[in-house]
Amino acid sequence: MSENKRDTKAAWVDPDDVPELTDEWFDDADVHDNGVLIRRGRGRPKVATPKQQITLRLDADIIERFRATGPGWQARINEALRKAG
Template sequence: MNENTKPASEPWTDPDDDYVEWTEEMFRTAAIYKGDQLVRPATGTLRSLGRPASPNPKKQVTLRLDPDVIEKFRATGKGWQSRINAELRKALGI
């Protein structure tokens, strides 16, 4: 019989290897529970998590465009909305 050289599954990795060390601020703003009872709700937000805020954030708008215009831009692939923005900027000279 041939020996199976392929492992049956991925090797186990300890989930604690990627733990995030809590800061004092995290402890101060965390919710406190005693069993299932909420003793103190969380306050504030953890600003250290997630994507940093953009200095010039985009604004969401509703815009009606002709179907053929949308099809042409979508056909260019991922990032087509950004390309529409670039074309509008070019047309406006900004």
């Protein structure tokens, strides 16, 4: 009978092949607590001053002019109001 034997020799790791441990490397690392993966929050990071949702009535021609500029038209309205203020 032949017996399967596993190779138990440790694989040689060249110290020069190990990645440099930078702050960015640690920021991208997964965090585990007692073997359980702690997942980061989903979505965008929280901002210090979040925008508030309001209802604002504008003339139709103003809305059409901003919509015609493509995606991000609401942010451009915000920028225009900021410049005017």
